[in-house]
Amino acid sequence: MPNTRTVQVNDIQMHVRDEGAGVPVLLVHGFPLDHTMWDAQIAALSAVCRVIAPDLRGYGQTDLGAAGDPPKVTMQQYADDLAALLDALGVDEPVVYAGFSMGGYIGWQFVKSHRDRLRALALVDTRAADDTDDARKMRLKMANxxxxxxxxxxxxxxxxxxxxxxSIEAVHPMVARTREVIGATNPQAIAAAQRGMAERPDSTPDLPGIDVPVMAIVGAEDQLSKPEEVRSVVHAIPNAGMVTIPAAGHMAPVEQPDAVNLVLTEFVKSVGK
Known part of the structure; x- marks a missing residue:
């Protein structure tokens, strides 16, 4: 059975899966999902390290808390929740932070505000730039x-x-599962995250100052964080590598779990020595 629990984090009860032992790896899910998107990674990584996979504020079984009216949760607030979660779990050594999509946006703020908690950074199907005007308008339309x-x-x-x-044509089982998870998400949490993402800063100027090992993973067919954009992010970071996953879109961790697991496992082993 999965080792899950609920802990007090700031003003909310946060649900988290905590498996394995060794170097702590923090798996941060994307929008509008929950920690179960990482199930395959948890199973593989927990054999070699400690895996901590929370449901972010408002997602899965975690409270939204006081999000304002209209509701909004900034990337900084999510990052601060994660730092508080590590405190609540008694994690006192630096973590490997692995952020998928919105989890990557949160990661940029985690790097800036909680650098002492960070051992290495894995960027999974994510980007550093802020939204274009059109993308921002679409986010706010959904939020409203x-x-x-x-x-x-x-x-x-x-x-x-x-x-x-x-994946869609082959009726990949994780397509249906992902649809189910999104459909069960609190609309208020969706609105809060969209407003937070719409106002997130451009992290591109910060990339040259990142001083931890970085590994970027991206699906070859990712429409939202395209491989060429991810490559430009990697080139701007001093100690960064990149792996492109064939036959995968934005959801590379669930479409091609074995390939992603291999990259993450080797990366964790390399920074955990």
Whole structure:
């Protein structure tokens, strides 16, 4: 059975899966998902390290807490929650932070505000730039209307952008599972995250100052964080590598788990010595 528990983190009860022993690896899920997107990675990595996979504020079984009216959670607030989670779990050594998509946006703030907690950084299907004007408008439109639309409509709109065409055509089981997770998400949490992402800063100027080992992983068919954009991020960071995962879209960890697991396992082993 998965080792899950709920701990007090700032003003919320945060649900977290905590497996294995050794170098701590913090797996941070994307929008609008929960920690279960990492199930395959947890199973593989927990054999060689301690894996900590929380549900972020408002997602899965974690409270949204006081998010304001209209609701908004900034990337900084998510990052501060994660630092507080490490305190609550008694993690006093630096972690390998692995952030998927929005989890990567949160990671840039974690690097800036909690550098002492960081051993290395894994960027999974994510980007450093802020939103274009059009993307920002689309986020705010969803934030303003998701309550009336419902989370199922969000899932319907997002699925074609999340997976490689081959995964959708083959009826990949994780497509249905991802649709289910999104459809069960609190619309208020969706709105809060969209507003937070819409105002996130451009992290590109910060890239040359990142002084920990970095590994970027991206699906070859990712429409949202395209490989060429990820490559430009990697080139700007002094100690960074990149692996492109064939036959995967934005959801590389669930579409091609074995390939992603191999990269993450080797990366964790290399920085844990």
């Amino acid at each position: 209307h998701v309550q009336e639309w419902g989370a199922d409509k969000v899932a319907e709109a997002m699925i074609p952008k999340l997976f490689a065409e081959s």
